[in-house]
Amino acid sequence: MSVTTRATRRAGATVITVEGELANADVVAWRQALNEHVEAAPGPVVVDLSALSGWGTQAQAVLLQLLRHERAAGRVVSVTGLNGAVARQAHESGMTNLLIRPPGRGPGWLTGLAFPALANRARGTVPAARDHDEEPGTPALQPRATGEPPMTSTASSHRVTGTQYQRRVDLATQALVDHSELSEAVARVLAVHVLDAVDRIPERVR
Structure with a gap:
C-alpha cells in the first residue's frame, strides 16, 4: 500500500496517524487496519490525517462509516488534520461537514462501498x-x-x-x-x- 496507518497513545487517547496517499485500490486493506486500531484502543480515539497527502471518495466514506458506527456504540472518536489537499478533496465531495460533525445516522455513499x-x-x-x-x-x-x-x-x-x-x-x-x-x-x-x-x-x- 502507498499509505501507512499506525497508532500511538497520547494524553490518554489513541492517536491513529494516516500517512501517505490513500488510493481507492488501498481502501479495503486500509479499512481493516483502521478497524483493528480502533478496536484495540482502550479509550478515546483521534484519527490524524495531517500526514495524508491525498484520498478518494471511497476512503472518505469508510472513515465516515467508522465515525458513525463507533459513536453509535458510545465511543469518543474524532478527526484532526483535515487540511491541504485532503481538506480540498473532502470539500469537493461534500464530505467536510459530515466528517467533522457526522449526523447520528449519516448517509451512505453512492459507490456502494460503505452502504x-x-x-x-x-x-x-x-x-x-x-x-x-x-x-x-x-x-x-x-x-x-x-x-x-x-x-x-x-x-x-x-x-x-x-x-x-x-x-x-x-x-x-x-x-x-x-x-x-x-x-x-x-x-x-x-x-x-x-x-x-x-x-x-x-x-x-x-
Whole structure:
C-alpha cells in the first residue's frame, strides 16, 4: 500500500496517524487496519490525517462509516488534520461537514462501498431489503423499481409507488443541494435516509 496507518497513545487517547496517499485500490486493506486500531484502543480515539497527502471518495466514506458506527456504540472518536489537499478533496465531495460533525445516522455513499443497500436504494434498484446498519426490528420503507406494484410502509398506512418515491427523492435532493454545500451524490443519499426516517413516523404523530 502507498499509505501507512499506525497508532500511538497520547494524553490518554489513541492517536491513529494516516500517512501517505490513500488510493481507492488501498481502501479495503486500509479499512481493516483502521478497524483493528480502533478496536484495540482502550479509550478515546483521534484519527490524524495531517500526514495524508491525498484520498478518494471511497476512503472518505469508510472513515465516515467508522465515525458513525463507533459513536453509535458510545465511543469518543474524532478527526484532526483535515487540511491541504485532503481538506480540498473532502470539500469537493461534500464530505467536510459530515466528517467533522457526522449526523447520528449519516448517509451512505453512492459507490456502494460503505452502504451498498442504501446506495442501490438511492438509484431505485433494490427490491424489498433492509440496510445492514439499521437497528433490528426497525420498519423500513423499501422502494422498488418503476413499474412494480405499489407497496406500504410498515410505519404508516399510505401507499407509495416506485415513481412517487423517486420523485420525492429528487425533490429532497434538490432542496439539500440548494441550501447546503453538499454535492449532489451526497445529497441524494442523505435524502433517501431522511425520507426513510420520516416514513417510519406514525401518521398520528406527524
